Amino acid sequence: MNLSNPIRQRLDRIQAIAPIAAVLGLFLAVIGAFLDIDHFFRVYLMAYLFLLELALGCLGLLLVTNMIRGKWMLSVQRIMAAGARTIPLLAVLFIPVLVGLNRVYPWASFAIDGPRSPEETWFIGPFFILRAVLYFGVWSAIAYVLTNWMYQADRENDPELYRKAQRYSALGLVLFFVTVTFSTIDWVLALNDHWFSSVYGWLAMSRQALVAMGFSIALLYWLRDAKEIKAFVIERVRVDLGVILLATLMMWLYLNYVQYFIMWAGDIPQEVEWYLIRFDNNWITFLYLGIIVHVISLLLLLTPGLKKIFGATASIAIVLVLMRFAEYYWLILPNFENTVAIRWWDSALPLALGGVWVALFAGMLKGQPILPVNVPALEDVVEEAAERPQNIGEPSTN
Secondary structure: OOOOHHHHHHHHHHHHHHHHHHHHHHHHHHHHHHHOHHHHHHHHHHHHHHHHHHHHHHHHHHHHHOOOOOOOHHHHHHHHHHHHOOHHHHHHHOHHHHHOHHHHOOOOEOOOOOOOOHHHHHOEHHHHHHHHHHHHHHHHHHHHHHHHHHHHHHHHOOHHHHHHHHHHHHHHHHHHHHHHHHHHHHHOHHHOOOOOOOOHHHHHHHHHHHHHHHHHHHHHHHOOOOHHHHHHOOHHHHHHHHHHHHHHHHHHHHHHHHHHHHHHHHOOHHHHHHHHOOOOOOHHHHHHHHHHHHHHHHHHHHOOOHHHOHHHHHHHHHHHHHHHHHHHHHHHHHHOOOOOOOOOOOOHHHHHHHHHHHHHHHHHHHOOOOOOOOOHHHHHHHHHHHHOOOOOOOOOOO
16 A cells, blocks of 8 residues: 555655754854753753654554554554654763763763762763663664564564564564653653652653654644545544544643652652742743643543644644643753743754654655554454545534
């Protein structure tokens, strides 16, 4: 199944525009680096971690979709595969984080001078870099082995390849859980070296699933005019996608509440302090706006019949993706700044990194069928769609 012209044309257009955006963003970012080098590295980390979580969310959901038999998964599986295959690029983009390590992580040290406690040993520079290499190696291996089998199954119609991918996904999920948990502790939680949360790994994975699911739904809606998307993304599939988006949002909300409740009930000063600095000055306004947006999104997704309207679900998905970027702003910058102070060039690094990532993602997606081939469930849904034709952006009148 080759890509239809509408999909290929749109991806070609994205590949042409994204590098231009990246160059413009890089130019503005260089100016920003001369103005405030410390803030430069903090914004770089924020933009970088947002893209990394999007790629890791694609990898995590790809592993999950290989272990279940839901028909909704077929609509997003190739999008997830393309996102997962961008992880080696993110490994390269991690180098500037290492260059500015001491500017972002004040505890980081490359000197090994005398005996250290286990906690101090964990955060010395060489060990920090070694763990990063291990994380990216595991994620890249999982992504490429799994997607290679999936693409090979598309070409050869070999059911054994799908079974191998399913068995491999079980092991991959275990490795994914362990590495994501420790990487999140290293790169996000450790920004404040006196604070720890026992649910932080779970919370990171819920955030990854939410951003990846939102991104996939938005992209499907953007490609909705293509014949293969029209044939497969029928009302039942659209509703399922909306339900999965709702489930990931509810999980994210629940884990945030659990973390807050445990910290506040424990009343340990060094743990409560993490929240206090984010409840101070105008950071609290930033938080309130985020709560309002997420509650409205939750209520809309709970509204009967709305998930049948693909445009409405996609709009909510886009908002939730943008809120993940805002969430990283709230997670990272309060560790260094007492109040919200947005610089005019703060959008430069997200534009630069995002342009590079989107260009690679579009190329990965363009190189393979947009939907899996030789899967019986796919044929069943296409036959059902042929019997009940409908507008993909509107609810059925049946």
